[in-house]
Amino acid sequence: MPQLDVNEHELSPSMTETSPSPAALPLDSQPLIDLAANPFTLFEAWMKEAEKTEVNDPNAMVLATATRDGRPSARIVLLKGADHRGFVFYTNTHSRKGRELEENPHVALLFHWKSQRRQIRIEGAVTPVTPEEADAYFASRSRVSRLGAVASDQSRPLADRSAFEERLKQVEETYPQDPIPRPANWSGYRVNPEYFEFWQERRFRLHDRAVWARNGNDWDVTRLYP
Numbered sequence: 001m002p003q004l005d006v007n008e009h010e011l012s013p014s015m016t017e018t019s020p021s022p023a024a025l026p027l028d029s030q031p032l033i034d035l036a037a038n039p040f041t042l043f044e045a046w047m048k049e050a051e052k053t054e055v056n057d058p059n060a061m062v063l064a065t066a067t068r069d070g071r072p073s074a075r076i077v078l079l080k081g082a083d084h085r086g087f088v089f090y091t092n093t094h095s096r097k098g099r100e101l102e103e104n105p106h107v108a109l110l111f112h113w114k115s116q117r118r119q120i121r122i123e124g125a126v127t128p129v130t131p132e133e134a135d136a137y138f139a140s141r142s143r144v145s146r147l148g149a150v151a152s153d154q155s156r157p158l159a160d161r162s163a164f165e166e167r168l169k170q171v172e173e174t175y176p177q178d179p180i181p182r183p184a185n186w187s188g189y190r191v192n193p194e195y196f197e198f199w200q201e202r203r204f205r206l207h208d209r210a211v212w213a214r215n216g217n218d219w220d221v222t223r224l225y226p
């Protein structure tokens with residue numbers, strides 16, 4: 001597909017204002033998104049590039065959930081697994097997000113990599129990971145993170161920070177040595193994607209957007225206006 005040749009001299013002054021953010025990467029140096037790509041493979045390729053340039057946590061993603069009646073809430077979680085089955089994160093299942101997922105399994109994920117000037121939107125429904133998967137991931141975490149997961153009633157009111165620290169100490173005394181059993185309310189969810197949108201910034205807000213929407217065993221692929 002031919003690329004739009006944006007000639008600054010043909011644009012009005014207001015359209016040639018400098019972008020407010022510094023151009024970390026030369027915009028428009030990227031080819032247009034390949035609509036023939038497999039969305040999982042493309043996700044992996046973009047993630048690999050983000051891993052090279054993000055200051056930290058390239059796997060951080062916004063997770064949006066909603067109540068049964070559609071009131072949304074959003075927070076960051078870390079992506080801990082991605083393959084053709086979906087996108088996995090771990091959390092306390094009694095947290096606010098866990099309670100919302102119990103009522104309504106539909107979620108949206110959002111990756112924004114400033115250093116890459118890219119975002120990826122993913123939508124789908126969650127299913128719990130297997131207990132074996134959750135056990136294996138829990139066991140891989142640092143000891144203090146595991147103690148913290150046992151001690152924390154995530155998203156519940158905490159009267160005083162010292163109450164949490166006291167609990168942490170008690171948990172440490174209960175489990176002076178490994179293993180620490182995974183709490184029943186600490187596990188993972190896998191988002192099975194129904195929809196991917198890849199977004200690449202281009203000059204003058206003439207961005208490139210490409211959507212993969214699941215259609216049975218296939219994907220309907222379209223470009224969107226920026």
Ligand SMILES: Cc1cc2nc3c(=O)[nH]c(=O)nc-3n(C[C@H](O)[C@H](O)[C@H](O)COP(=O)(O)O)c2cc1C
Nearest residue numbers: 057060075076077078090091092095096097098155
């Ligand atoms: C970079 C980053 C990564 C995070 N990763 C996780 C995570 O993987 N799991 C998690 O439960 N909370 C994670 N958190 C904390 C959540 O954003 C949130 O505060 C917590 O899960 C409670 O959310 P909730 O009350 O909506 O359930 C992370 C926060 C940040 C800023």
